[in-house]
Amino acid sequence: MNDVSFTVRPHAVCGYLGPNGSGKSTTIKMITGLLPPSTGTVLYNGQDIREDLVGYKAMLGFVPEEPHLYSYLTGWEYLRLTGELRCLPSAPLERKIDGMLRLFALDSYKHAPISSYSKGMRQKILIVAALLHNPQILIFDEPISGLDITAALIFRELLADLSREGKIVLCSSHELALVESVCAEVVILHHGKVVASGSIDEVRQLRHMPSLEGVFSDLVASENIENTAANIVELMEA
Amino acid sequence: MHERHQFGKLARNFFTRFFESDLLAPEADYRATLSQALGLLATPGLFIPLLLMPLLMMNSDAARSWPIKLIFVFLSMLVMGVLSVLEWDALMLDRRDQAILMALPLRPRTIFAAKFWALAKFMAIFSVDVNAGSILLLPPLEMVDKRNAGLLALIRYGGAHAAGTICASAFIFLFVVAVQATLMNLLKPKWFRRISTGVQTLSILSLLAALFFFPAVMEQIPAWKATGSAIFRLFPPVWYVGLCEALQGTADAQFQASARTGLYALAAAGAWAVAAYAMAYGRYTRASLEIPAKAAGRPASVRRERRWGAGDLVGRLMPNPLERATFRFTWKTMRQSPKHRLILAAYVGTGLAIVLEEIVTLSFQGGEAWRQARQMALLSLPLVVSFFLLSGMRFVFNIPSELPANWVFQITERADRGAYLSGVRKCMSLVVVAPLAVVMLPVYALLMGPEIAIVHAAYCSLLSLIMIEALVWGLEKLPFTCSYAPGKLPVVALLCGYWLAFMAYTDFMVLIESRFLGSRVATLIALAMLGGLLWALTAYRKQPPAETTALVFHEEPDPVVRTLDLMA
Numbered sequence: 038m039n040d041v042s043f044t045v046r047p048h049a050v051c052g053y054l055g056p057n058g059s060g061k062s063t064t065i066k067m068i069t070g071l072l073p074p075s076t077g078t079v080l081y082n083g084q085d086i087r088e089d090l091v092g093y094k095a096m097l098g099f100v101p102e103e104p105h106l107y108s109y110l111t112g113w114e115y116l117r118l119t120g121e122l123r124c125l126p127s128a129p130l131e132r133k134i135d136g137m138l139r140l141f142a143l144d145s146y147k148h149a150p151i152s153s154y155s156k157g158m159r160q161k162i163l164i165v166a167a168l169l170h171n172p173q174i175l176i177f178d179e180p181i182s183g184l185d186i187t188a189a190l191i192f193r194e195l196l197a198d199l200s201r202e203g204k205i206v207l208c209s210s211h212e213l214a215l216v217e218s219v220c221a222e223v224v225i226l227h228h229g230k231v232v233a234s235g236s237i238d239e240v241r242q243l244r245h246m247p248s249l250e251g252v253f254s255d256l257v258a259s260e261n262i263e264n265t266a267a268n269i270v271e272l273m274e275a
Numbered sequence: 276m277h278e279r280h281q282f283g284k285l286a287r288n289f290f291t292r293f294f295e296s297d298l299l300a301p302e303a304d305y306r307a308t309l310s311q312a313l314g315l316l317a318t319p320g321l322f323i324p325l326l327l328m329p330l331l332m333m334n335s336d337a338a339r340s341w342p343i344k345l346i347f348v349f350l351s352m353l354v355m356g357v358l359s360v361l362e363w364d365a366l367m368l369d370r371r372d373q374a375i376l377m378a379l380p381l382r383p384r385t386i387f388a389a390k391f392w393a394l395a396k397f398m399a400i401f402s403v404d405v406n407a408g409s410i411l412l413l414p415p416l417e418m419v420d421k422r423n424a425g426l427l428a429l430i431r432y433g434g435a436h437a438a439g440t441i442c443a444s445a446f447i448f449l450f451v452v453a454v455q456a457t458l459m460n461l462l463k464p465k466w467f468r469r470i471s472t473g474v475q476t477l478s479i480l481s482l483l484a485a486l487f488f489f490p491a492v493m494e495q496i497p498a499w500k501a502t503g504s505a506i507f508r509l510f511p512p513v514w515y516v517g518l519c520e521a522l523q524g525t526a527d528a529q530f531q532a533s534a535r536t537g538l539y540a541l542a543a544a545g546a547w548a549v550a551a552y553a554m555a556y557g558r559y560t561r562a563s564l565e566i567p568a569k570a571a572g573r574p575a576s577v578r579r580e581r582r583w584g585a586g587d588l589v590g591r592l593m594p595n596p597l598e599r600a601t602f603r604f605t606w607k608t609m610r611q612s613p614k615h616r617l618i619l620a621a622y623v624g625t626g627l628a629i630v631l632e633e634i635v636t637l638s639f640q641g642g643e644a645w646r647q648a649r650q651m652a653l654l655s656l657p658l659v660v661s662f663f664l665l666s667g668m669r670f671v672f673n674i675p676s677e678l679p680a681n682w683v684f685q686i687t688e689r690a691d692r693g694a695y696l697s698g699v700r701k702c703m704s705l706v707v708v709a710p711l712a713v714v715m716l717p718v719y720a721l722l723m724g725p726e727i728a729i730v731h732a733a734y735c736s737l738l739s740l741i742m743i744e745a746l747v748w749g750l751e752k753l754p755f756t757c758s759y760a761p762g763k764l765p766v767v768a769l770l771c772g773y774w775l776a777f778m779a780y781t782d783f784m785v786l787i788e789s790r791f792l793g794s795r796v797a798t799l800i801a802l803a804m805l806g807g808l809l810w811a812l813t814a815y816r817k818q819p820p821a822e823t824t825a826l827v828f829h830e831e832p833d834p835v836v837r838t839l840d841l842m843a
Binding site for chain 1: 590596597599600603604607608611612613676677679680682683684685686687688689
């Protein structure tokens with residue numbers, strides 16, 4: 038990472054974009070407090086999060102890129118574990134878990150071990166786990182990876198609703214359509230540096246591009262995309 | 276040619292998959308894991324002849340005697356049996372293999388042949404490895420007083436010993452494969468997966484029990500042979516001792532018959548394994564790709580929890596949600612993670628085997644001295660069980676469970692690790708101390724009267740709680756959430772430590788108990804002292820700054836090879 042600096046505000050979902058290996062997940066680990074930055078600080082309300090990391094984590098909901106879960110637990114058991122680690126009282130927690138699982142269409146699978154879940158179902162468990170304690174800050178790393186179309190559409194609406202509620206939302210994704218439709222602001226990272234940031238309109242105007250896809254290609258794609266695709270086919274047929 | 280190339284690549288891949296087990300060495304290069312496993316498994320076969328060497332050097336008749344061969348055949352079967360049970364999941368193609376291989380243009384027969392070849396290679400390598408020490412060292416000891424016999428005789432002795440021990444290893448391996456494949460044929464895949472861990476656990480328990488009963492068997496077996504007992508004829512290690520003796524030219528009809536039985540048994544196990552494996556293969560591999568059906572209704576564990584009000588009880592005993600979370604996570608991991616359940620079963624099996632062995636041995640003795648010894652042994656039984664259960668739990672806490680999933684603890688972490696570890700202690704108490712006391716009260720009331728039962732239950736419970744304090748003392752991490760590097764402590768020192776702790780916890784404490792049991796005043800004083808010690812330990816632990824620091828999460832495995840880091 039090299040001098041990465043940006044701000045995420047309430048009421049404005051921030052999209053975090055970048056190609057593979059650009060440093061997105063590393064930044065997110067720093068923002069969530071899982072990884073200490075070697076230099077610089079992550080500030081929340083003007084205060085370094087490391088000064089009260091526990092208090093900061095209590096306000097944080099996080100969906101990691103990889104759905105690492107305890108696969109021998111059932112979905113319901115995993116969510117109860119997360120809720121108890123968040124110090125939520127038992128009865129309301131159990132009601133909330135049941136309600137969330139119903140809304141995410143996981144009700145019938147809640148007592149099946151996570152090892153039997155598909156990738157999308159695991160992703161839904163991660164999203165529910167991040168929302169259980171009604172956090173003020175939400176960080177999503179590739180949140181719709183593996184979700185079916187309905188669940189992805191629900192998630193898109195959910196992001197908008199969370200933003201309206203005044204939550205601070207950072208969403209890292211390769212799905213430019215999701216970022217363009219939901220995010221008010223965008224940060225584009227390349228080789229560990231911020232190459233563009235601001236509202237989506239600002240970024241588009243700055244690069245004179247009609248779409249975010251165009252901006253992204255212009256800033257990040259080092260090679261000609263059409264040529265690369267043609268070269269792949271050529272090599273495949275060789 | 277093309278198919279042969281595919282076969283070679285697949286066979287190699289399947290062979291390396293045997294070493295991906297978390298129990299052996301996670302994240303390690305398979306060659307490093309293979310050499311570590313080979314070295315570890317070859318050690319007993321090498322060590323025992325060296326231990327016996329002074330005795331056997333002086334007495335070649337003893338070296339040639341069949342009971343000595345029985346030790347090595349038994350050892351060979353035991354080690355191979357444990358290894359086969361640990362590799363249970365790798366014996367068939369799993370879901371990951373299937374998902375990858377089915378997308379490739381491979382004939383099912385190529386995959387089957389490669390998998391079977393890998394199994395055969397695994398069996399051959401480890402059979403030779405486990406027995407290599409005794410094959411190399413025992414025959415020269417047998418020939419010490421026959422210096423004129425020549426190299427041919429030495430090779431003949433060595434060959435006979437190798438045939439006996441390797442056939443014994445092969446028999447047990449094929450037997451495990453046959454049992455697994457038969458279960459696959461008989462049961463639906465869902466049920467097979469469910470009972471697999473149970474069968475593994477039971478097998479480990481049986482093998483460990485066999486280990487502890489072996490000295491008693493060794494004492495009795497000459498008599499069984501002399502009387503022509505059926506136990507002698509049906510004891511599998513005897514078959515392969517018979518094979519060894521027959522190949523060395525014995526005229527003993529019993530051993531010749533045993534050798535024939537051993538060969539028939541090996542052929543039968545082989546045929547059974549191949550037939551059952553081939554039948555199960557297609558059925559199981561098809562099923563392994565199907566997503567398991569969703570759970571219909573609540574599973575049994577949830578129903579039990581609701582019916583018995585276990586959730587409410589946990590809530591009342593542990594008002595702090597962090598305690599509840601750690602308690603449930605610890606309990607569920609030990610109960611539902613096959614790997615952890617298997618290791619814990621090995622500890623429990625050792626404890627139960629010691630208990631059974633003591634009961635059986637003392638049951639056959641008479642006289643006043645034996646009556647007293649029996650009473651002491653009887654008093655020590657709950658402590659033996661509690662020692663192995665608690666130390667087993669403490670050991671499995673070190674073994675990670677799905678390490679990358681520990682982020683959930685890191686992201687929700689609180690400053691004080693006291694509440695987390697309190698959940699761990701309560702889990703150990705509720706899983707071990709409480710059930711043990713409940714079982715002890717009626718049993719000892721029946722055997723020794725109600726007063727002794729109450730005192731003994733209180734004494735054992737207090738000792739167990741003190742042991743829990745000692746085991747969790749200084750723990751900085753949550754169970755199952757850190758990487759584990761085996762071999763940090765020398766094995767000999769570790770075993771000596773275990774033995775000393777075991778003797779102090781069981782025999783010494785029972786000796787003290789037997790002194791105060793006659794006097795009510797002395798009993799009250801002893802219990803009060805133990806209670807006071809427990810209270811002092813708890814109070815000291817709760818004092819700041821102890822356990823007010825954050826949890827530790829080690830995530831990187833130790834390197835297989837340590838360097839001096841001279842390049843840094």
